[in-house]
């Protein structure tokens with residue numbers, strides 16, 4: 001019986017981080033230290049651990065991290081003032097506002113306040129619009145991470161039928177948009193499924209590449225996957241597990257154990273898409289530093305594929 005090749009997001013992320021560390025070292029010789037300004041408001045433990053991981057990742061590749069933590073009681077004006085300070089700080093090239101913000105704050109107003117040139121999360125409407133029309137833009141980190149996994153694993157999207165399950169603004173929609181751009185990282189025929197889709201399996205079974213970002217544990221079963229398909233599982237779901245000290249374990253949106261007997265390649269959870277998200281945040285911040293320093297970008301956006309078209313249209 002053939003078992004799918006595991007697409008190792010941890011290894012791909014480590015490779016990209018090593019490339020970025022070398023790039024940061026070169027930039028430092030020219031007097032530029034890429035810097036990430038972090039805004040964290042409140043006490044949400046998941047947000048705290050996520051932000052700590054991002055800050056640590058910055059330091060590991062030699063970047064500067066300007067950490068700012070505000071209490072849960074912070075006012076809209078205080079948060080906006082902090083964003084404005086970071087907008088105007090020449091040592092800060094990218095700004096990360098950790099979401100969700102406490103409920104009394106106006107999240108969209110805060111995201112709009114980030115200068116698009118420093119919007120390394122790719123959530124500002126200016127970046128979203130530029131991405132959709134194929135202009136240079138910061139691509140959102142998780143979708144960009146998925147494209148890097150595909151490119152660096154030799155999976156061609158050009159001409160493939162990609163089915164994306166999920167249409168959120170941070171994963172499904174930008175991913176679908178990127179995949180249909182006319183360049184070597186895209187050029188796919190894209191179908192997007194959601195809760196309004198009738199007979200989901202009839203669509204997922206047509207996929208050469210199936211990407212699932214629904215937040216529903218193990219919803220994609222083997223009968224929903226075409227023999228030999230490439231399966232990318234973006235989902236991260238906590239399932240209670242009394243045998244673990246933490247009391248839970250992480251599972252994806254794909255029933256990994258059965259689908260891996262049918263797919264040709266598959267990402268695990270954890271260790272697939274997850275490690276790529278922070279990595280692409282670092283990537284965007286290094287890119288922002290290059291741009292704000294006025295450096296000519298000689299790197300292709302996707303080092304694994306170096307597409308001439310992509311160089312014209314991507315970040």
Ligand SMILES: NC(=O)c1ccc[n+]([C@@H]2O[C@H](COP(=O)([O-])OP(=O)(O)OC[C@H]3O[C@@H](n4cnc5c(N)ncnc54)[C@H](OP(=O)(O)O)[C@@H]3O)[C@@H](O)[C@H]2O)c1
Pocket residue numbers: 142165166167168169170171172193194195196197200213214215216219234235236237273274275277
């Ligand atoms: N690995 C990472 O770094 C990373 C990053 C971001 C997110 N994630 C994970 O990815 C998953 C999705 O995140 P998200 O922020 O995109 O979630 P989200 O905002 O909740 O969106 C989920 C999407 O999936 C669709 N959906 C839900 N159940 C479905 C079903 N039964 N059939 C078809 N479509 C269904 C929803 O459709 P409707 O629009 O119709 O409601 C929605 O578009 C989550 O598990 C999240 O934790 C991982």
